Amino acid sequence: MLTLPQLRALYPEAPAAHLTAFAAEAARLLPAHGLAANRQRCHFFLAQLGHESGGLQLRTENLAYSAARLMQVWPSRFPTPEAARRLAFSPEALAEAVYGGRMGNDRPGDGYRYRGRGYIQITGRETYRALGRLCGLPLEEEPGLADDPAHAVTIACAYWSWKRLNPLCDAGDYAGLTRRINGGLTGLQDRYGWLERAQRCIPWPEAGSEALPLPRLRAVQRALKARGFYDGSIDGIIGRRSLAAIATLRAELGLPGEGLDAPLLAALAA
Template identity: 50%
Template sequence: MFAEFDISDKPNRLPFFLAQVAHESGGLSVIEENLKYSAKRMTEIWPSRFPTLASAEPFAGNPEALANKVYASRMGNGSPDSGDGWKYRGRGYIQITGRDGYRAIGTAIGINLEADPDRASAPADALRVACGFWKWKKVNAACDEGDFVKVTRLVNGGTTGLADRQAWLEKVRKVLKPAPAASPAKSAPPTKEDIRKVQQALRDRGFTSVTADGIMGPKTTAAIDKFRRDNDLKPGSIDGDLKKALKIS
């Protein structure tokens, strides 16, 4: 899916995506916006909408009423009475919000989220929805600029939680860091039979007069070195290249 949405194509795209998703979903543990706030907390989050505790009290502990209040008449939503605020509340790994967003992302991924908004957080669709959001907001371009703050603005609309997003990015980069290349496997030492076959083949070609006794002595080593040089083989001992050149198995 990451390849389908071009998220794995370039170095910054996948780590930036995973870091943003991790923050927005609390490490993939939250897939629906929590709107159950106290009156005091509402005055802190939405001071212009709830300038006093008294104005917030009717919505305390009432997520549906709160969503219909704070998300009304924006992001494509209707009035508070329309119920759009609650219907199109934050869902999924990137917490898509508002009728316009649900419609646009649904169009991008071929799912009618406007008609069935619960699919935004359904296990079968949540990742595709997050990728669709990424495409809708054209976030890959900001990733390619290496601008994580710009990516945060595209996802969040501001820089809320930037420190936590950056902490997630650091964790993600560690996880995605390529593993060190494995050391080449060492070849098994030649068996006595291997040595004997090589000695006999070298004798047949006039490179040595040593007896084919299966013992790797200095004369056998010297003959191997000469044969390898004469046949443009890299320096070495008894290996696949030497056996191939000597036509032995």
């Protein structure tokens, strides 16, 4: 399904060993986890991996952040430069501060030991333990296995199934998918950039729905607002308010189905 040239085009800076292993395992793993069922699932999966791992390059969280970066990543924990400077460029201390005492991290050093790893950046002892059981790997005992090209795709696919992410793909809810993975919307613009790249580099052989790029989603929101159906932000995030507006417009126009299909987009001229 996924060829080595396609993966190389999508992740051009990735190490050869990771690209080769990914291509070799994709034919077995993607169908097993429902990721070959439609374009949305496949493209959303590849795009989120691209963002989380920097195109399969940044597979272990180093946490050597500047004060400014700490304020971006954890704004509630580091609301001021003074608060952030205390842990700037101190990876182990930072890991204990932000990850210690939660996500199953109940021993000294767990925050750093079970920091983000792999293509999807799994984090926390309980996640390593759960995915280790699903994959038949001693991840809790050997967390570095998550960065091994022999296991990285297996773990990413297992995470996808464990978190039940395919229904969000089927609904076209890329922002919701990001929240489920990230806990928020950190890096959403970059994630959309990866989605556009995945759609371009991995053409789909069958007709079907395709996620809209961020500028088009903003155009939809502007059109809904102009018609008086939507009063939220023009941010491209199709959340509850946007979905309610879409459902109301569909009902008013007598359009069957749901979501942002071609008839609705035509009606909005978006």
